[in-house]
Each structure stands twice: as C-alpha cells, then as structure tokens.
Amino acid sequence: MFEKQSEVGYMRAVDGIEQKTLVYGEKTLMVEFRLHKGAILPLHAHPHEQSGYLVSGRLRLTIGTEVHLVTPGDSWCIAGGVKHGAEILEDSVAVEVFAPVRKDYLPEPRRSETV
Secondary structure, three states, X not given: OOOOOOOOOOEEXXXXXXXXXXXXXXXXXXXXXXXXXOOEEEEXXXXXXXXXXXXXXEEEEEEOOEEEEEOOOOEEEXXXXXXXXXXXXXXXXXXXXXXXXXXXXXXXXXXXXXX
16 A cells, blocks of 8 residues: 555544544554644553654653653554553644554545455
C-alpha cells in the first residue's frame, strides 16, 4: 500500500484531537494525530501495542505510572493493556503505529474486510 499526502480523511478522535489512518497492512496500522493545545486524551487502554514519534509540538504523556514531557524527535512504545493518556501543551503532530491492526481505525470502506 502506498498513499500520497492529503488533507482528506481526518476524523475527530476527541475534542481537540484529529486522526487519520495513513497506511496499514496485515500486521500494523499507521496513524497521524493532530493535537491542539489544551486538549486532553483521557487515560485509556487497549490490547494493541502502540509506538509513536512526536513530529512537532509538546505534550505530557502518561504511560502507566510514569509521566514524560515529550518534545519533537521523542518516541515511545506502549505495551497492549497499559493505561496511557496525554495533555497537549502546544499544537502538535504525532505519528503512531499500532499492532495488531486496529480495525476501528480502518477507513470506512475496508472495515468489514478481513485484515
């Protein structure tokens, strides 16, 4: 799969956070998040392993009981089942990869297909 950059396809995740699935295969899925200053990603957990990279901005990331100040170039990996959340300190862009594929993040036409 190959995708060209496009402004189409962003969806609201929670107030102040937009996401777009960039590409996906049988085992992984990559998402871009646009995070707006002041937004809060509440603590949550899911079974997917999640690796991320902060492209721009600044945020406070909680992983389990640890809190990290994240700046551009920083990266993280969150094991499945671990609670995590974030406070967005300034407008930011993050790219994250999930494994296995998050079927709830697949673009509409492909959700019903087996991945």
